[in-house]
Amino acid sequence: xxxxxxxxxxxxxxxxxxxxxxxxxxxxxxxxxxxxxxxxxxxxxxxxxxxxxxxxxxxxxxxxxxxxxxxxxxxxxxxxxxxxxxxxxxxxxxxxxxxxxxxxxxxxxxxxxxxxxxxxxxxxxxxxxxxxxxxxxxxxxxxxxxxxxxxxxxxxxxxxxxxxxxxxxxxxxxxxxxxxxxxxxxxxxxxxxxxxxxxxxxxxxxxxxxxxxxxxxxxxxxxxxxxxxxxxxxxxxxxxxxxxxxxxxxxxx
Amino acid sequence: xxxxxxxxxxxxxxxxxxxxxxxxxxxxxxxxxxxxxxxxxxxxxxxxxxxxxxxxxxxxxxxxxxxxxxxxxxxxxxxxxxxxxxxxxxxxxxxxxxxxxxxxxxxxxxxxxxxxxxxxxxxxxxxxxxxxxxxxxxxxxxxxxxxxxxxxxxxxxxxxxxxxxxxxxxxxxxxxxxxxxxxxxxxxxxxxxxxxxxxxxxxxxxxxxxxxxxxxxxxxxxxxxxxxxxxxxxxxxxxxxxxxxxxxxxxxxxxxx
Ligand SMILES: Nc1ncnc2c1ncn2[C@@H]1O[C@H](COP(=O)(O)OP(=O)(O)O)[C@@H](O)[C@H]1O
Ligand SMILES: [Mg+2]
Numbered sequence: 001x002x003x004x005x006x007x008x009x010x011x012x013x014x015x016x017x018x019x020x021x022x023x024x025x026x027x028x029x030x031x032x033x034x035x036x037x038x039x040x041x042x043x044x045x046x047x048x049x050x051x052x053x054x055x056x057x058x059x060x061x062x063x064x065x066x067x068x069x070x071x072x073x074x075x076x077x078x079x080x081x082x083x084x085x086x087x088x089x090x091x092x093x094x095x096x097x098x099x100x101x102x103x104x105x106x107x108x109x110x111x112x113x114x115x116x117x118x119x120x121x122x123x124x125x126x127x128x129x130x131x132x133x134x135x136x137x138x139x140x141x142x143x144x145x146x147x148x149x150x151x152x153x154x155x156x157x158x159x160x161x162x163x164x165x166x167x168x169x170x171x172x173x174x175x176x177x178x179x180x181x182x183x184x185x186x187x188x189x190x191x192x193x194x195x196x197x198x199x200x201x202x203x204x205x206x207x208x209x210x211x212x213x214x215x216x217x218x219x220x221x222x223x224x225x226x227x228x229x230x231x232x233x234x235x236x237x238x239x240x241x242x243x244x245x246x247x248x249x250x251x252x253x
Numbered sequence: 254x255x256x257x258x259x260x261x262x263x264x265x266x267x268x269x270x271x272x273x274x275x276x277x278x279x280x281x282x283x284x285x286x287x288x289x290x291x292x293x294x295x296x297x298x299x300x301x302x303x304x305x306x307x308x309x310x311x312x313x314x315x316x317x318x319x320x321x322x323x324x325x326x327x328x329x330x331x332x333x334x335x336x337x338x339x340x341x342x343x344x345x346x347x348x349x350x351x352x353x354x355x356x357x358x359x360x361x362x363x364x365x366x367x368x369x370x371x372x373x374x375x376x377x378x379x380x381x382x383x384x385x386x387x388x389x390x391x392x393x394x395x396x397x398x399x400x401x402x403x404x405x406x407x408x409x410x411x412x413x414x415x416x417x418x419x420x421x422x423x424x425x426x427x428x429x430x431x432x433x434x435x436x437x438x439x440x441x442x443x444x445x446x447x448x449x450x451x452x453x454x455x456x457x458x459x460x461x462x463x464x465x466x467x468x469x470x471x472x473x474x475x476x477x478x479x480x481x482x483x484x485x486x487x488x489x490x491x492x493x494x495x496x497x498x499x500x501x502x503x504x505x506x507x508x509x510x
């Protein structure tokens with residue numbers, strides 16, 4: 001019984017919150033456009049229909065995932081560059097800090113104006129939001145290698161490529177995965193922000209569109225789907241980490 | 254006989270993080286004969302690790318010259334094996350793959366001969382059944398043995414060891430010392446062994462280099478008159494304790510404090 005409670009405690013808490021929410025909405029007769037009850041949200045989700053949900057969800061997910069992939073593709077080489085060359089580090093760091101300090105949400109409209117409406121500006125916004133933690137974390141991981149191992153590599157006169165591939169990158173794996181967990185969530189945020197600015201599809205677009213016409217339950221439905229997507233993608237990364245690099249789990253920090 | 258390793262008037266200065274120059278070594282002269290076992294002992298920061306890195310070719314001296322077989326050291330050389338204070342094994346590789354890692358790292362592949370030799374080494378360090386385990390499944394002493402095996406894979410002429418047993422408990426340490434002597438007997442090498450332990454230095458070495466700090470220099474070189482092979486009996490030999498005391502006095506009298 002106790003073990004069962006331990007295992008399902010978060011699920012139980014979730015259900016309790018849902019029930020309390022439902023009860024509060026009914027008892028206090030809170031209007032739908034302020035806070036719809038879970039049952040109303042569920043009904044609204046049903047009304048919209050699977051086809052449209054799929055269309056909006058896929059639109060958001062594809063932007064988030066492409067932006068995420070581009071962020072990884074940019075961040076890993078950048079991190080390697082920063083760690084391997086002090087000159088590159090001095091050259092790149094100020095730019096990275098500037099990008100990180102810029103509220104991407106604020107420049108999102110500018111990006112849309114500059115790059116036009118379409119998928120490109122949305123992917124750019126997503127990438128800009130997601131890539132910074134990957135760079136920082138990967139660079140930290142690459143630099144966290146015990147100095148003795150670097151000396152071992154030097155004493156063997158191994159190439160820098162092998163130093164990175166066979167020693168530094170594997171050591172950075174736990175750091176990279178910690179960053180990916182943060183970045184995938186940020187990628188969803190980025191995609192939604194981009195849709196707020198300019199889109200004709202997507203869950204962010206749907207939230208903006210439905211709230212402006214007081215269809216708040218649908219907006220909540222879209223929100224629930226967004227949260228589910230985030231959780232599933234997060235879980236997927238945790239699973240990939242366990243599956244591909246089981247040896248690195250104990251090293252996670 | 255010409256020395257295998259020679260340091261002649263070696264000076265090493267570093268720029269510390271606050272920008273001031275640090276003299277890590279000043280005018281160090283040292284020659285090691287073929288297959289000699291020499292320990293280096295001295296307070297922290299006196300430049301022991303720096304000496305090893307100079308011999309390994311990982312560092313170019315600010316002054317003076319380091320030579321191996323009479324040739325100045327300009328880059329790391331193949332005939333050197335290194336063992337560090339921590340085992341620094343790669344956690345994602347099996348024990349066997351860790352031992353062959355230097356080949357994989359240097360040449361990009363491990364041929365059948367290397368694999369065979371790794372198995373022999375594993376046998377020699379008494380871990381024949383552990384080849385497919387991961388490092389974290391081994392005790393600290395076992396891990397350090399694997400690190401020693403890794404350093405021996407290419408059968409180096411010169412072995413540089415930087416406080417290799419200092420992270421181990423006292424019992425394991427003695428055991429490892431005898432093990433190292435056995436390995437050194439089987440395959441003679443010129444060894445530079447950095448340690449904090451006077452007993453360890455006495456038990457292992459032909460000569461002990463005593464260093465003083467700030468700036469690091471050689472204050473004394475002591476011949477160890479204990480007969481070989483050294484065994485458990487050596488430890489209980491009255492001469493052993495006598496020598497240990499003498500060295501302790503010498504090491505402490507050099508302390509500025
Ligand atoms: N790469 C380096 N940069 C700056 N100072 C260093 C560096 N390596 C060693 N030192 C300094 O040189 C001195 C000797 O260091 P080291 O050889 O590691 O001493 P030991 O191994 O005897 O403890 C210390 O004061 C240390 O701070
Ligand atoms: Mg040291």
